[in-house]
Amino acid sequence: MHDRSSGEAAVRLxxxxxxxxxxxxxxxxxxxxxxxxxxxxxxxxxxxRVEDPWSPVARSDRRARRRRLTPAS
Structure with a gap:
């Protein structure tokens, strides 16, 4: 979807x-x-030089950040 606008991607999704x-x-x-x-x-x-958001490191960082932000049950 590199050549599509965000609007086109939004509609398609x-x-x-x-x-x-x-x-x-x-x-x-x-x-x-x-x-x-x-x-x-x-x-x-x-x-x-922006970090690739799909890299395994970035994904694990997002998971860790979500865990820190999620209130304990």
Whole structure:
């Protein structure tokens, strides 16, 4: 989906609003869709040094952060 806009991706995934898709995307991946667009577009620039949100390290960091934020039962 690299060449699609966030709005197109939102509609294809069943979201009524691009903003709702962007919030869900950021909550899941840790970065907004625009950061990943820049990552692909700006090879070699500062934006390309953003950590890959799909890497195993980033995913484990998100899981740990969720555990810290989840209240104990």
């Amino acid at each position: 069943g979201y009524d609003f691009e903003a709702a898709f962007s919030r869900a995307f950021k909550r899941f991946s840790g970065v907004p869709p625009s950061a990943l667009r820049r990552l692909g577009r700006d090879e070699g620039s500062r934006a390309s």
